[in-house]
Amino acid sequence: MAEQVMTQxxxxxxxxxxxxxxxxxxxxxxxxxxxxxxxxxxEAEGAGTITKLHIAEEDAVDVGQLxxxxx
Amino acid sequence: MLEIIxxxxxxxxxxxxxxxxxxxxxxxxxxxxxxxxxRLGNILVGNDAGAPGLEAQFMGPTIKLQSDSVIAITGxxxxxxxxxxxxxxxxxxxxxxxxxLIMGPALKxxxxxxxxxxxxxxxxxxxSASTFHxxxxxxxxxxxxxAGQVLPxxxxxxxxxxxxxxxxxxxxxxxQFASDKKWQIEAVAGPNDDWIDAxxxxxxxxxxxxxxxxxxxxxxxxxxxxxxxxxxxxxxPPENGEFPSNIVDQGYPxxxxxxxxxxxxxxxxxxxxxGGFIVPYTVPSAAFWxxxxxxxxxxxxxxxxxxxxxxxxxxxxDDMCTEASIES
Amino acid sequence: MIFDEPNFSxxxxxxxxxxxxxxxxxxxxxxxxxxxxxxEEAGTKGLVESAPCFASLLVHYEPRDISYGDMVSELRSLxxxxxxxxxxxxxxxLFTFETLYLDPWTKECIDDxxxxxxxxxxxxPDFVARLNGLEDRHQLVRVHSGSEYWVASLGFWPGLPFLQxxxxxxxxxxxxxxxxxxxxxxxxxxxxxxxxxxxxxxxxGGYQLFGRTPVPIWDTGKRFDVFDGxxxxxxxxxxxxxxxxxxxxxxxxxxxxxxxxxIYNIIEYQKFSVRNYxxxxxxxDRNERF
Numbered sequence: 001m002a003e004q005v006m007t008q009x010x011x012x013x014x015x016x017x018x019x020x021x022x023x024x025x026x027x028x029x030x031x032x033x034x035x036x037x038x039x040x041x042x043e044a045e046g047a048g049t050i051t052k053l054h055i056a057e058e059d060a061v062d063v064g065q066l067x068x069x070x071x
Numbered sequence: 072m073l074e075i076i077x078x079x080x081x082x083x084x085x086x087x088x089x090x091x092x093x094x095x096x097x098x099x100x101x102x103x104x105x106x107x108x109x110r111l112g113n114i115l116v117g118n119d120a121g122a123p124g125l126e127a128q129f130m131g132p133t134i135k136l137q138s139d140s141v142i143a144i145t146g147x148x149x150x151x152x153x154x155x156x157x158x159x160x161x162x163x164x165x166x167x168x169x170x171x172l173i174m175g176p177a178l179k180x181x182x183x184x185x186x187x188x189x190x191x192x193x194x195x196x197x198x199s200a201s202t203f204h205x206x207x208x209x210x211x212x213x214x215x216x217x218a219g220q221v222l223p224x225x226x227x228x229x230x231x232x233x234x235x236x237x238x239x240x241x242x243x244x245x246x247q248f249a250s251d252k253k254w255q256i257e258a259v260a261g262p263n264d265d266w267i268d269a270x271x272x273x274x275x276x277x278x279x280x281x282x283x284x285x286x287x288x289x290x291x292x293x294x295x296x297x298x299x300x301x302x303x304x305x306x307x308p309p310e311n312g313e314f315p316s317n318i319v320d321q322g323y324p325x326x327x328x329x330x331x332x333x334x335x336x337x338x339x340x341x342x343x344x345x346g347g348f349i350v351p352y353t354v355p356s357a358a359f360w361x362x363x364x365x366x367x368x369x370x371x372x373x374x375x376x377x378x379x380x381x382x383x384x385x386x387x388x389d390d391m392c393t394e395a396s397i398e399s
Numbered sequence: 400m401i402f403d404e405p406n407f408s409x410x411x412x413x414x415x416x417x418x419x420x421x422x423x424x425x426x427x428x429x430x431x432x433x434x435x436x437x438x439e440e441a442g443t444k445g446l447v448e449s450a451p452c453f454a455s456l457l458v459h460y461e462p463r464d465i466s467y468g469d470m471v472s473e474l475r476s477l478x479x480x481x482x483x484x485x486x487x488x489x490x491x492x493l494f495t496f497e498t499l500y501l502d503p504w505t506k507e508c509i510d511d512x513x514x515x516x517x518x519x520x521x522x523x524p525d526f527v528a529r530l531n532g533l534e535d536r537h538q539l540v541r542v543h544s545g546s547e548y549w550v551a552s553l554g555f556w557p558g559l560p561f562l563q564x565x566x567x568x569x570x571x572x573x574x575x576x577x578x579x580x581x582x583x584x585x586x587x588x589x590x591x592x593x594x595x596x597x598x599x600x601x602x603x604g605g606y607q608l609f610g611r612t613p614v615p616i617w618d619t620g621k622r623f624d625v626f627d628g629x630x631x632x633x634x635x636x637x638x639x640x641x642x643x644x645x646x647x648x649x650x651x652x653x654x655x656x657x658x659x660x661x662i663y664n665i666i667e668y669q670k671f672s673v674r675n676y677x678x679x680x681x682x683x684d685r686n687e688r689f
Contacts, residue, residue: 008176009080009129010366012284035080035129035367036287060284060368063129063176094459095435095450096631097554196619197630206557206600208619208630262408262416308400310423310592319423320552320561322450322457324410345452345554353411381412382462 003045005068011035013059018068022050030068031055044070072137073125073187073222079132079174081287083202084191084210084222085109087121089340090199097344100325101201101209104288104340104363105182107246108146110392112186115143115163115238120392122190123200125216127183128288131174132216134185136166140224141188141234147180147248147364161245163188165236180248180364188234192223203341205289237399244396246360253279254365257358258328258373259381263318263349271299275352276373280335284367290329291337291362293371298333304349312347320347326354337362355381357388401427405434405478407471413447415458415467417474423593425563426484427454428551429673432636433487437477445470451635452552453561484673489636491671493547495664496597498641499649500524500540500610504584509608512580520576523607527590531571533688540643541689542569543609548595550637558599558617558631562639565676567685575605586611588641597639599631612641613653614663625663636671 014034018024024044033040052069055061087109089102103109103126110120118124125132131149136142143163144151151158152173158164166172174183193200196209207213211220249255260272267275280293304315311319316330323329327338327350337354339362352373354362365371376384401420408416419430431451438449438458445465450457460470481487501524513520521529524536533539546566553560564570575591580603583589587598589606596606599617615623616632626632633639644652655661 010181010284010368012367034284037285038080040080040130062366062368064178092448093557093629093631094448094457095553095635096629096633097557097559098631203557208557213619259409259411262410262414262418264408308422311421319421319455320453320555321416321418321455322452322552322554324414324416324457324459326411343555344450344557345457345552350410353409353414355412357412378409378412378467382467385412386463 003048003070004066005030005042005044005070007033007061007063007065007067008042009033009035009040010062011040013055013057013061014039016053016055016057018050018053020050020053024048024050024070033061042067046070072224073191074135074137075132075216075218075220075222076135076171077133078216078218079127080130081204081215082125082127082132083204083215084123084193084200085126085202086123086200089201090197090203090209093197094322094344098197098208099203099341099344101199101203101340103182103184105146105184105246105360107360107388107392108182109184111161111240111244111396112143112145112184113190114392114394114397115145115161115240116141116186116188117234118186118188118190122186123193124187124191125185127174127185129181130176131183133174134172136168136170136172137221138168138224140166141236142166142172143186144174144183145186145240146183147177149174149177149183161240163236163238181366182363187224189225192225205341238397239399240396241398244391246364248364249369252369254361254369254371256361256371256373257355257376257381257384258352259355259376259378260352261350262324262353264351266300266304266316266349267351268299268301274298276375279370279372282365282367282369282371286367288339288341290342291339293335293337295335298330298351316349317347318349320345323350324353326356326359328352328354355384357381357384360388405430405475407474409467410457413460413462415460415470415474417456417458417478418454420454423453425549425565428549428563429484429487429489430481431456432489433481433484434474434478435635436489437481438474441473441477443470443473450552450554452554485677487673489671491636491638491669493638493640493666493669495640495642496612496614497644497648497652498544498588498610498612499646500544500643501536502611502649504611505587505608508580508582508584508587512576516578516580524609527571527573527607527609530573538688539609542571543595544641544643545569545689548639548641550633550635550639551594552635553631553633556599556602558633559596560616560633560639562595563593564595565638567680567683568687568689573607576607577605579603579605583608584611586613588612610641613649613656614661615656622659623661623663625665638671
């Protein structure tokens with residue numbers, strides 16, 4: 001089942017830990033935002049394969065932006 | 072009692088007007104950044120306008136309510152849900168023991184406020200329950216709330232409106248957030264406005280300053296062009312410092328637009344009380360609520376106002392934070 | 400330069416900056432603290448608080464109770480009634496703090512900085528001694544500890560006191576770390592520019608480090624009565640003497656602080672007289688060093 005991972009806060013993309021094609025398990029950290037000098041990790045809800053990455057390190061993002069698609 | 076299931080992003084106990092009277096020891100007032108939303112939330116549930124409540128930043132908390140009560144959520148829209156059902160904002164809402172409140176990511180604005188009838192029962196540190204976590208002072212243990220903590224709530228005082236659900240803030244009395252990512256922010260010239268030349272002043276007022284993501288309650292970093300200076304900035308005794316914006320260390324007013332080198336940083340609620348950089352403009356207190364709701368990468372456009380005009384705006388705001396703004 | 404007349408500027412809707420000059424001189428700080436004292440005594444309606452800094456006073460007022468213009472008039476008239484700086488007398492407590500100069504913890508901190516940030520950083524006491532034409536680090540200790548230090552202001556970090564040496568023979572200077580350190584041990588005694596400081600808690604920082612005191616200047620645990628219900632020990636106008644001690648005495652003080660039996664050394668019966676101070680420094684040969 002397709003999962004859409006949205007950004008949970010506005011900030012900067014600090015680290016992207018996956019690339020398209022990677023397999024992930026539920027709970028794996030996909031990327032980390034920097035918000036107010038704090039790290040905000042974003043995890044996969046379910047297991048799957050990364051089909052699309054919409055963000056890159058150092059991007060400025062808004063909240064509610066589509067960041068990663070998993071299938 | 073509020074049981075914290077998920078703390079959100081640096082959610083903290085704050086009260087208004089915060090910690091006052093200790094500026095000469097380096098304590099900023101702390102308190103809520105958007106005191107308009109904060110105070111109205113308290114009034115909705117029948118509290119004194121300044122009673123201790125929670126400030127949530129960008130990502131709200133998940134809280135299990137351990138007793139029957141009345142709450143209100145104001146400020147940024149964090150799509151609050153009670154046991155999975157959306158509840159209205161800007162309105163007092165009855166809650167029952169065992170229910171779970173979820174405040175999610177703020178889609179518009181940045182800071183949401185939770186008021187509970189009676190107010191949060193947090194100890195007073197130097198006259199205020201406001202959290203100043205940089206120095207571990209205030210709140211329950213000097214820091215943002217943590218998962219597993221239980222926040223005690225004071226018993227209601229039997230005031231008019233105490234714990235009555237269904238009270239609402241009139242639409243016209245709610246703060247209006249900028250819809251196009253551009254915020255008009257008032258600024259009063261001074262104290263060090265005479266360090267900036269005419270071109271520098273014109274540029275400050277004409278620029279759309281971008282809020283950097285690394286901004287937080289200690290300082291709001293603005294991205295924009297370089298400033299230009301008068302002779303006062305370059306012809307000064309060497310102990311002032313080497314940059315044109317360096318000055319012999321001075322006290323900073325709350326809301327100071329502090330020019331660190333060429334980087335303007337607005338000193339907000341948890342900011343430093345003194346330092347060695349000039350303050351060409353100061354954001355007046357009536358405009359702080361806007362600072363509390365601007366998101367990173369949105370823009371600030373400054374309008375110069377006089378001291379008197381700024382004072383008038385504050386009185387208007389204070390008049391708004393009263394029972395007169397409530398309807399049932 | 401000391402301004403002929405203080406300069407008054409607004410800070411937003413509820414602050415006023417009173418500037419006495421644009422240089423670093425104790426005279427300007429005495430004026431700022433003199434005005435702070437006069438304001439408190441006058442009990443002006445609308446005054447919320449004031450905070451002195453090196454050469455200025457920040458005044459916080461309530462505009463509903465007093466207008467900007469009226470507050471400036473009040474400040475002007477208080478400045479005039481202060482008379483010349485020589486007339487100023489301030490209640491001033493004197494604290495004596497056991498201090499282990501050239502201690503192992505600041506050495507460890509400096510070594511860590513050398514390893515992680517700048518391998519060329521010279522051991523701070525040697526560096527500062529050399530910059531100021533002193534014989535060696537031991538003379539630095541004699542010179543630094545030989546003077547009383549004046550609390551000119553508190554801030555930047557809550558409880559962090561900015562100290563100016565009262566004895567002109569202890570006036571030395573040094574640059575700050577560039578880039579700054581990411582940590583400093585709590586209780587470190589250091590110096591940047593011409594100001595000395597004690598780090599109230601472990602924080603990042605940029606001052607050159609000389610020594611360490613075990614005596615708490617920050618008390619959130621309400622452990623010591625001398626704090627009088629406050630979290631911060633110092634007030635502007637206090638004075639501090641750093642008393643060089645050996646390691647055994649440092650450890651003894653630390654033990655007593657841990658078990659709560661430590662007794663602070665505070666003298667509270669003195670008034671600081673600017674006139675007496677000026678007469679004294681006029682008699683000194685500023686080229687002498689301890």
